[in-house]
Amino acid sequence: IYFDGRTEASLRDDPMIQEAATMLRTGKLVAFPTETVYGLGANAADETAVQSIFTAKGRPADNPLIVHFADEAAAIGWILEMPENGHRLASAFWPGPLTLIVEHLGTLAPAVTAGLPTVGVRVPAHPIAQALLSQARVPVAAPSANRSGKPSPTQAEHVWKDLNGRIHGLIDGGHSGVGVESTVVDVTGPVPLLLRPGGVTLEQMRQVVGSVAVDPGLQGVAIPRSPGVKYRHYAPQGEMWVVIGNGEALVKKMQSMADDGRARGYTVGILTTEEHRNRYRADYVLTCGSRSNPASVARYLFDTLRRFDELGVEWIIAEGFEEEGLFDSVMNRLSKAAEGQVIDLGEGDI
Ligand code: TXA
Ligand code: MG
Numbered sequence: 217i218y219f220d221g222r223t224e225a226s227l228r229d230d231p232m233i234q235e236a237a238t239m240l241r242t243g244k245l246v247a248f249p250t251e252t253v254y255g256l257g258a259n260a261a262d263e264t265a266v267q268s269i270f271t272a273k274g275r276p277a278d279n280p281l282i283v284h285f286a287d288e289a290a291a292i293g294w295i296l297e298m299p300e301n302g303h304r305l306a307s308a309f310w311p312g313p314l315t316l317i318v319e320h321l322g323t324l325a326p327a328v329t330a331g332l333p334t335v336g337v338r339v340p341a342h343p344i345a346q347a348l349l350s351q352a353r354v355p356v357a358a359p360s361a362n363r364s365g366k367p368s369p370t371q372a373e374h375v376w377k378d379l380n381g382r383i384h385g386l387i388d389g390g391h392s393g394v395g396v397e398s399t400v401v402d403v404t405g406p407v408p409l410l411l412r413p414g415g416v417t418l419e420q421m422r423q424v425v426g427s428v429a430v431d432p433g434l435q436g437v438a439i440p441r442s443p444g445v446k447y448r449h450y451a452p453q454g455e456m457w458v459v460i461g462n463g464e465a466l467v468k469k470m471q472s473m474a475d476d477g478r479a480r481g482y483t484v485g486i487l488t489t490e491e492h493r494n495r496y497r498a499d500y501v502l503t504c505g506s507r508s509n510p511a512s513v514a515r516y517l518f519d520t521l522r523r524f525d526e527l528g529v530e531w532i533i534a535e536g537f538e539e540e541g542l543f544d545s546v547m548n549r550l551s552k553a554a555e556g557q558v559i560d561l562g563e564g565d566i
Contacts, residue, residue: 221390222343223343224343224346224347227343227344227346227347228347228350228351230347232387233344233347233348233351233387234351235385236248236348236352236385236387237348237351237352237353239384239385240257240258240259240348240352240354240356241259241352241353241354242259243258243259243262243264243265243268244258244265244384244385245257245258245265245268245269245272245382245383245384245385246258246348246383246384246385246386246387247361247372247375247379247383247385247386247387248344248345248348248358248386248387248389249342249344249345249372249387249388249389249390249392250284250340250341250342250345250358250392251312251313251340251341251342251345251392251393251394251415252313252340252368252392252393252394252395252396252397252398252414252415253360253361253368253369253370253392253394253395253396253397253518254360254361254368254369254370254371254372254374254375254392255284255340255345255356255358255359255360255361256269256272256273256358256359256360256361256375256379256383257284257348257356257357257358258356258357258358259325259352259354259355259356259357260281260283260324260325260328260354260355260356260357261323261324261325261354261355262325262354263325263326263327265325266281266325266327266328266357267327269281269357269359270327271382272379272382272383273359273361273362273363273364273379274363274364274365275359275364276364277327277330278330278331278443279330279443279444280328280329280330280332280335280336280443280444281327281328281329281336281357281358281359282315282336282337282338282357282358282359282398282400283324283328283335283336283337283338283355283356283357283358284337284338284339284340284345284349284355284356284357284358285337285338285339285349285355285356286339286346286349286350287310287311287339288303288306288307288310288339290349290355291337291339291355294320294321294323294324294335294337294355295318295319295320295321295335295337296318296319296320296321297318297319298316298318299318299403299404301403301407301408301425302316302318302403302408304424304425305401305403305408305421305424305425306339308420308424309416309420309421309424310338310339310341311339311340311341311346312339312340312341312415312416313340313341313394313397313398313399313414313415313416314338314398314399314401314414314415314416315336315337315338315398315399315400315401315412315414316336316337316338316401316403317334317335317336317400317401317402317403317404317411318334318335318337318403318404319333319334319335319404320333320334320335324355324357325357328357330443334402334404336400338398340398342389342392342393344387344389348387360397361374361375361378361379361383362374362375362378362379363378363379365449365451366378366450366451366522367450367451367452367517367518367521367522367553368396368397368450368518369392369518370391370392370395370515370516370518370519371390371391371392371519372386372387372388372389372390374518374522391515393515394415394511394514394515395514395515395516395517395518395519396414396415396514396517396518396542396545396546396549397412397414397415398412398414398415398416399412399413399414399415399416399417399421399545400412400414400442401421401428402431402441407427407428407429408421408425408427408428408429409428409429409430409431409441410428410429410430410431410434411431411433411434411440411441411442412434412442412444412548413434413544413545413548414545415514415542415545417541417542417544417545418430418544419540419541434548436556449549449552449553450518450521450549450552450553451552451553451555452521452522452524452525452529452532452553453524453525453529453530454483454485454524454525454529454530454531454532455482455530455531455532455557456531456532456533456534456553456554456555456557457473457532457533457534457554457557457558457559458534458535458536458547458550458551458554458557458558458559459473459533459534459535459536459558459559459561460536460537460538460547460558460559460560460561461536461560461561461562462561465561466492466535466561467492467495467496469559469561470486470488470496470533470535471495471496471497473533474486474496474497474498474531474533475497477530477531477533478498478499480531482530482531483499483500483527483528483529483530483531484498484499484500484529484530484531484532484533485498485499485500485501485502485524485527485529485531485532485533486498486500486501486502486532486533486534487502487504487520487521487524487532487533487534487535488501488502488503488504488535489503489504489505489506489507489513489535490503490505490506490507491506491507491508492535498533499527499529500524500527500529502520502523502524504516504517504519504520505517507537510537510541510542510543510546511542513537513542513543513546514542514545514546517546517549517550518549521553532554534550534553534554536550536551536558536560
């Protein structure tokens, strides 16, 4: 299905959206765009359909899926309750890049929640996702539509490359938009707990509910509460390092690491931003957004990581960022892609 930028209202009656909705209802796998990344959808009440998501992705069975609904009201029938903090966050950010962890009623397919008493619920903002969910009229389990471990797909082409032959349908909606996945927040306790940084920032959520705690597992000092967070993720094929710093010190350190890789005979790629795009020498220098615009970096991050694979880059040196606002989400993805190989130059270092 190809999407040409139409409104949700006109999409709802589209025969192809209807066909995709029917496929979902009848247990088939359909990949579709959301405003964060592409999702791989299946009927969340159909155990066999949900199992086939895990098979298609090669995803570990203990990593639960997010369930997507057209609106908050549609989610209510499947969950025990929507806590007050959850409702406030939902009112502020749905439809949008936010997933709330709440207790479920036990009526979803068991594989969705990997045996947990809780489920992640999300109302995506993309017009195609909205039209599809309202027509499917079933809860739709949808992880990111990549093979497990690979960068999440921001374009239909990425889904095609990863899952061609393993799924029944794919809706092409162009570039997804936000570029990083939804923020995952557990709202079952008295204080909301951030489990995965994403499209909605900590600062934005604190404006709505006051305090939001951060899962210590995100800083690597405990086992992450969100099962998916512990797996290798977003990883390009090459060996990767991330360098956090500023100005000349950053450029100098990045370049010396790139030179080191080249001296060892590797094909070396540098991931930089508009600000430093002309400062490096390497086999490939790829630009991902601008430091002055965190949303632009988030938007193209996964595209750029995938591009390094296409170019056969074996050694990747990436500029990192201070963990604030959307850069918190960007750094979370970068450090996972680099398997924790992050060098922080600190202030005035070098
Ligand atoms: O933006 C997104 O969230 C995308 C689009 C397609 O909606 N979906 C997505 O799904 O990123 P996935 O499966 O790739 O990531 C879901 C994350 C995983 O880290 C998973 O462990 C966590 O949410 N999660 C799901 N259910 C959970 C639960 N009950 N408790 C804790 N974490 C949970
Ligand atoms: Mg994923």
